[in-house]
Amino acid sequence: xxxxxxxxxxxxxxxxxxxxxxxxxxxxxxxxxxxxxxxxxxxxxxxxxxxxxxxxxxxxxxxxxxxxxxxxxxxxxxxxxxxxxxxxxxxxxxxxxxxxxxxxxxxxxxxxxxxxxxxxxxxxxxxxxxxxxxxxxxxxxxxxxxxxxxxxxxxxxxxxxxxxxxxxxxxxxxxxxxxxxxxxxxxxxxxxxxxxxxxxxxxxxxxxxxxxxxxxxxxxxxxxxxxxxxxxxxxxxxxxxxxxxxxxxxxxxxxxxxxxxxxxxxxxxxxxxxxxxxxxxxxxxxxxxxxxxxxxxxxxxxxxxxxxxxxxxxxxxxxxxxxxxxxxxxxxxxxxxxxxxxxxxxxxxxxxxxxxxxxxxxxxxxxxxxxxxxxxxxxxxxxxxxxxxxxxxxxxxxxxxxxxxxxxxxxxxxxxxxxxxxxxxxxxxxxxxxxxx
Numbered sequence: 001x002x003x004x005x006x007x008x009x010x011x012x013x014x015x016x017x018x019x020x021x022x023x024x025x026x027x028x029x030x031x032x033x034x035x036x037x038x039x040x041x042x043x044x045x046x047x048x049x050x051x052x053x054x055x056x057x058x059x060x061x062x063x064x065x066x067x068x069x070x071x072x073x074x075x076x077x078x079x080x081x082x083x084x085x086x087x088x089x090x091x092x093x094x095x096x097x098x099x100x101x102x103x104x105x106x107x108x109x110x111x112x113x114x115x116x117x118x119x120x121x122x123x124x125x126x127x128x129x130x131x132x133x134x135x136x137x138x139x140x141x142x143x144x145x146x147x148x149x150x151x152x153x154x155x156x157x158x159x160x161x162x163x164x165x166x167x168x169x170x171x172x173x174x175x176x177x178x179x180x181x182x183x184x185x186x187x188x189x190x191x192x193x194x195x196x197x198x199x200x201x202x203x204x205x206x207x208x209x210x211x212x213x214x215x216x217x218x219x220x221x222x223x224x225x226x227x228x229x230x231x232x233x234x235x236x237x238x239x240x241x242x243x244x245x246x247x248x249x250x251x252x253x254x255x256x257x258x259x260x261x262x263x264x265x266x267x268x269x270x271x272x273x274x275x276x277x278x279x280x281x282x283x284x285x286x287x288x289x290x291x292x293x294x295x296x297x298x299x300x301x302x303x304x305x306x307x308x309x310x311x312x313x314x315x316x317x318x319x320x321x322x323x324x325x326x327x328x329x330x331x332x333x334x335x336x337x338x339x340x341x342x343x344x345x346x347x348x349x350x351x352x353x354x355x356x357x358x359x360x361x362x363x364x365x366x367x368x369x370x371x372x373x374x375x376x377x378x379x380x381x382x383x384x385x386x387x388x389x390x391x392x393x394x395x396x397x398x399x400x401x402x403x404x405x406x407x408x409x410x411x412x413x414x415x416x417x418x419x420x421x422x423x424x425x426x427x428x429x430x431x432x433x434x435x436x437x
Contacts, residue, residue, distance in 0.1 A: 004030045007040035009057060009225070010047025012079055012232065013196050016147040018045045019138035021106050021425050026112050026139060037067065041075045042114060042281065046082035047317045048162050050334050052081055058095070061094045068096045075116050077101060077109070081166040085338065089273050093393040102126035103152075107134045130169045135177055144383060145192040145417035146185050150178055150216065156200040156235065158262075159273045160302065160333065163198055175211065175219050185223030192383060194230040201238035212239075214246030219251050222227030226401060228419060229253045233260065236276045236284055237403050244284075248291040256402040257288060260300035264319025265312040271344070278319060285323055296326045303354030303360055304333040307346035313356050316354050320363050326371050326401070327429075328364045365428050372403070372426035379436060380405070384417045396430075397421065405433045412437075 012200040077099035204211030335342040382397030
């Protein structure tokens with residue numbers, strides 16, 4: 001019996017793609033192994049968002065050559081954004097790779113594996129077809145949660161981002177297909193799903209029939225078994241009041257909203273090609289908080305974008321203090337080959353970028369702690385996820401707002417249980433609590 005091993009890098013979309021690759025392989029008789037050395041097929045699902053991610057992947061690919069030398073029949077396949085970006089160049093850099101599979105072609109994995117077995121030659125498929133999004137079943141890797149892709153691609157072309165070049169244009173799945181997926185997951189015992197798209201707020205716009213993200217959210221309401229619906233990632237340009245109203249009215253959409261700001265200065269936003277102003281973003285946030293008073297708002301911020309002045313960085317700090325996010329994922333700008341920003345003049349020094357990042361984190365950490373402290377002595381519903389990484393006697397779960405709550409292990413609890421927890425002590429990133437029976 002043939003065995004496969006999948007290594008997944010990068011975003012949740014890649015995790016979802018890996019689940020669909022796993023299902024296809026098992027349809028033709030493969031079984032999954034966690035032991036790399038036992039695999040007959042090793043598949044690397046790669047990321048190309050940052051240069052260092054690509055470097056690490058090439059290093060891993062190089063290490064696999066030893067296994068290939070020991071077992072010439074071993075098949076090594078590379079898929080994901082890095083495969084789409086580098087294409088046939090990968091065979092030149094690592095000839096022991098057998099398959100290069102683009103982001104639009106994971107449905108062809110089995111036929112390509114068979115082609116390698118019969119021809120003993122390199123196989124590549126990196127064609128990008130934006131006319132249809134194939135419906136592929138998945139083998140969910142979570143115990144109580146599952147990923148549900150609702151669309152693929154991005155039309156935004158932010159000047160720092162490689163995604164539109166490797167994922168192609170936006171294409172949405174039919175609402176009926178998504179609803180059927182979620183109903184099936186609910187019937188199988190999954191209680192939390194995450195809707196995935198590079199920009200979920202532009203869902204359905206390619207249908208040109210009035211369908212939008214709010215339409216989908218309404219269609220997914222009250223599906224049996226589904227307690228929580230998460231979604232990522234949003235874009236401020238396409239989010240509107242109608243969508244926010246639908247999110248607020250839903251019985252199972254979570255209280256967390258991740259809405260990337262990226263910068264608090266309009267000139268930098270324009271250079272990033274983010275196509276909105278800070279004022280527009282702030283108005284959206286105000287409306288969200290009016291309709292969803294308990295919203296947990298998180299964001300992405302990039303510091304040190306080319307030509308960003310100290311005054312413009314201060315605008316971002318001011319925005320952080322004004323909006324008061326629960327959490328911010330902050331990044332130093334890293335040039336990505338193939339993007340316009342990589343060739344822009346006035347690149348910021350690494351030292352300045354590090355100083356700005358620390359200043360941003362100092363501000364955000366203070367805000368996060370203040371917000372979390374308000375949770376103390378309050379009771380929240382959490383879903384139990386299992387033992388923490390550091391101590392098997394300390395378990396954890398997450399609130400609807402995605403706040404992590406640690407609590408002493410309870411023999412009566414199981415992974416996936418929905419329980420109430422009182423927050424006893426809150427810190428910047430995590431809370432400590434007690435289960436209320």
